[in-house]
Amino acid sequence: MATNSDYEGRRRSLLEALMAIACERGLDEVSVREVASEAGVSPAKVQYYFRTKDEMLVAAFSHVEAILTGRAGHGSTARGVAHYLREHLAAWLPTDAEGTALARVWIAFLARAVVVDELAAIEVRHRNGLHHDVAALIDHGVETGEFAPDVDSRLEATLLLALVDGLVVRMLSDPGGFDAQQALHALDAHLDVRPRRRRHQQQQEHERKPVKAGV
Amino acid sequence: MATNSDYEGRRRSLLEALMAIACERGLDEVSVREVASEAGVSPAKVQYYFRTKDEMLVAAFSHVEAILTGRAGHGSTARGVAHYLREHLAAWLPTDAEGTALARVWIAFLARAVVVDELAAIEVRHRNGLHHDVAALIDHGVETGEFAPDVDSRLEATLLLALVDGLVVRMLSDPGGFDAQQALHALDAHLDVRPRRRRHQQQQEHERKPVKAGV
Numbered sequence: 031m032a033t034n035s036d037y038e039g040r041r042r043s044l045l046e047a048l049m050a051i052a053c054e055r056g057l058d059e060v061s062v063r064e065v066a067s068e069a070g071v072s073p074a075k076v077q078y079y080f081r082t083k084d085e086m087l088v089a090a091f092s093h094v095e096a097i098l099t100g101r102a103g104h105g106s107t108a109r110g111v112a113h114y115l116r117e118h119l120a121a122w123l124p125t126d127a128e129g130t131a132l133a134r135v136w137i138a139f140l141a142r143a144v145v146v147d148e149l150a151a152i153e154v155r156h157r158n159g160l161h162h163d164v165a166a167l168i169d170h171g172v173e174t175g176e177f178a179p180d181v182d183s184r185l186e187a188t189l190l191l192a193l194v195d196g197l198v199v200r201m202l203s204d205p206g207g208f209d210a211q212q213a214l215h216a217l218d219a220h221l222d223v224r225p226r227r228r229r230h231q232q233q234q235e236h237e238r239k240p241v242k243a244g245v
Numbered sequence: 246m247a248t249n250s251d252y253e254g255r256r257r258s259l260l261e262a263l264m265a266i267a268c269e270r271g272l273d274e275v276s277v278r279e280v281a282s283e284a285g286v287s288p289a290k291v292q293y294y295f296r297t298k299d300e301m302l303v304a305a306f307s308h309v310e311a312i313l314t315g316r317a318g319h320g321s322t323a324r325g326v327a328h329y330l331r332e333h334l335a336a337w338l339p340t341d342a343e344g345t346a347l348a349r350v351w352i353a354f355l356a357r358a359v360v361v362d363e364l365a366a367i368e369v370r371h372r373n374g375l376h377h378d379v380a381a382l383i384d385h386g387v388e389t390g391e392f393a394p395d396v397d398s399r400l401e402a403t404l405l406l407a408l409v410d411g412l413v414v415r416m417l418s419d420p421g422g423f424d425a426q427q428a429l430h431a432l433d434a435h436l437d438v439r440p441r442r443r444r445h446q447q448q449q450e451h452e453r454k455p456v457k458a459g460v
Contacts, residue, residue, distance in 0.1 A: 056360040058273030134359050141356035144349050144417050145271040153418045188415075188431050195414050196407030202359050203368045216403050223438055 041079045044069050045093045048086060053131045057138040062086070084148070091139045091149055095156040098122070098132055111171035115190075116221055118167070122194050123217070124201055125210040133198050161187050168225050178226040186225040193220055256294045259284050260308045263301060268346045272353040277301070299363070306354045306364055310371040313337070313347055326386035330405075331436055333382070337409050338432070339416055340425040348413050376402050383440050393441045401440040408435055 047069035051060050062083055066073040080086035102121040107114045124133035143149035161184075168183035197213040262284035266275050277298055281288040295301035317336040322329045339348035358364035376399075383398035412428040 054360065056273075056357060058271075137359055138356045140414065140418060141353045142271060144352055145269065150418060154422060157415070157419060158422070185431065185434055188427070189408065189435060192411030192415055192431060193404065193408050194411065196409065196411035199355065199410050199414065200372070200403075200407060203355060203365060204372060207369060207373070212403070216400065216407060219400055220404060 041089075042093070044071075044076055044079055044086075045090045048090045049094065049131070049135050052090075052138045053134045057087075057142055060087070084146075087139075087142070087146075088148055088152065090135075091143075091152050094132060094135050094139060095152065098136065099156070099159075101129070101132075107167075107170070111167060111174055111176045112221070112227070115164070115167055115171070116218070118164070119190060119194050119217060119221075120214060123197060123210060123213050125214070130202075130205075133202055137199065137202055157191075160191060164190060171225065175228055178228055181225045183225070189224060190220070193217065256304075257308070259286075259291055259294055259301075260305045263305045264309065264346070264350050267305075267353045268349045272302075272357055275302070299361075302354075302357070302361075303363055303367065305350075306358075306367050309347060309350050309354060310367065313351065314371070314374075316344070316347075322382075322385070326382060326389055326391045327436070327442070330379070330382055330386070331433070333379070334405060334409050334432060334436075335429060338412060338425060338428050340429070345417075345420075348417055352414065352417055372406075375406060379405060386440065390443055393443055396440045398440070404439060405435070408432065 044065055048060055048065050051064055051068055060083070062073050062076050062080070065086065066076045069076070076086070080089060102118055104121075105114050105117045124130040139149060140153060143153045164187040165183040168177060168181060168186050171177040172179060172181055172183065194217065197216060200208045201210065201213055259280055263275055263280050266279055266283055275298070277288050277291050277295070280301065281291045284291070291301070295304060317333055319336075320329050320332045339345040354364060355368060358368045379402040380398040383392060383396060383401050386392040387394060387396055387398065409432065412431060415423045416425065416428055
């Protein structure tokens with residue numbers, strides 16, 4: 031008899047087959063038939079887990095965003111809020127093979143979300159969660175005295191997340207010309223001045239850091 | 246007898262039909278048959294201008310990026326380089342119906358460019374052109390004394406373009422939750438500190454500007 035974890039495992043393997051197709055050939059190549067072929071099962075088997083292609087896409091997008099959130103969620107503020115914030119944001123950049131595959135699938139879904147309301151709702155919920163977490167982290171940094179007391183955490187979170195999204199887009203569309211090192215350098219340049227540190231922290235930081243080359 | 250401008254006009258009307266489909270339903274709904282239907286001509290007529298769907302997509306992406314470049318290319322540095330830079334970057338944000346339609350089509354092509362080399366080449370050429378133009382503008386601002394002499398124009402251009410791309414992505418995926426005003430406010434907050442002004446200019450600016458509400 032199939033257990034609950036068998037069911038979840040098989041369902042997940044179908045979502046991973048879908049992601050592999052989206053990563054290599056794009057989301058418009060995804061169909062119940064193609065996912066079945068990629069996973070080595072019958073189309074009827076796929077339809078046992080997902081009645082329609084749309085249902086499968088919604089499940090896959092939620093799955094992608096859950097993995098992305100999991101990747102960024104590790105670490106602690108033991109070495110300071112600013113340090114954790116940097117690690118948290120850097121984790122969104124596709125700096126390894128898994129991250130690149132996820133980012134390729136994410137951008138395919140993002141483009142689809144612009145024309146499909148149900149996918150847009152998933153993206154908005156995910157995005158608002160991220161924004162809330164980053165703003166809360168910055169508020170925490172204001173409380174611990176790492177950031178200046180008048181820092182606008184929601185504005186800073188908007189700027190940081192937009193910057194990271196833009197860097198991801200550039201890395202994906204020009205993998206040979208704009209690499210992880212350049213993206214991290216740009217992120218660090220932003221974090222050097224935003225969110226603004228308390229004055230004495232900023233001075234210590236500048237004394238410690240070597241001057242970096244331009245991107 | 247068909248003149249050269251007839252030919253160009255008819256070709257452009259097919260590209261506009263393709264863009265209308267991509268904007269409303271996404272790029273995966275684009276086919277020679279659908280473009281013919283949208284433009285009110287026969288599929289054979291479409292194939293007279295574009296032999297294959299791929300050829301049509303390449304032409305359409307180039308067309309979209311030419312329009313986007315044209316939209317941003319107006320203005321002058323008469324009111325200062327920093328002022329022009331702000332206008333130039335704000336023009337990329339989808340703040341009106343035409344801009345929104347173009348941005349929706351752009352993101353569809355961007356997702357496709359990740360898996361199709363020929364589209365990626367168009368995006369990279371366009372992106373490098375933008376980066377070069379923005380960096381040159383910042384260099385000009387350094388020369389005129391508006392920006393600090395040690396500003397790294399290539400890094401600043403990378404940050405600005407990534408930020409704008411990220412803001413466009415957010416506006417497109419959450420049109421009800423993140424609007425043009427919030428995007429412009431975020432862009433202005435970035436430009437308040439980057440590229441860094443010469444000290445005396447920065448002071449004048451801060452005296453003049455009212456305090457804004459958070460995003």
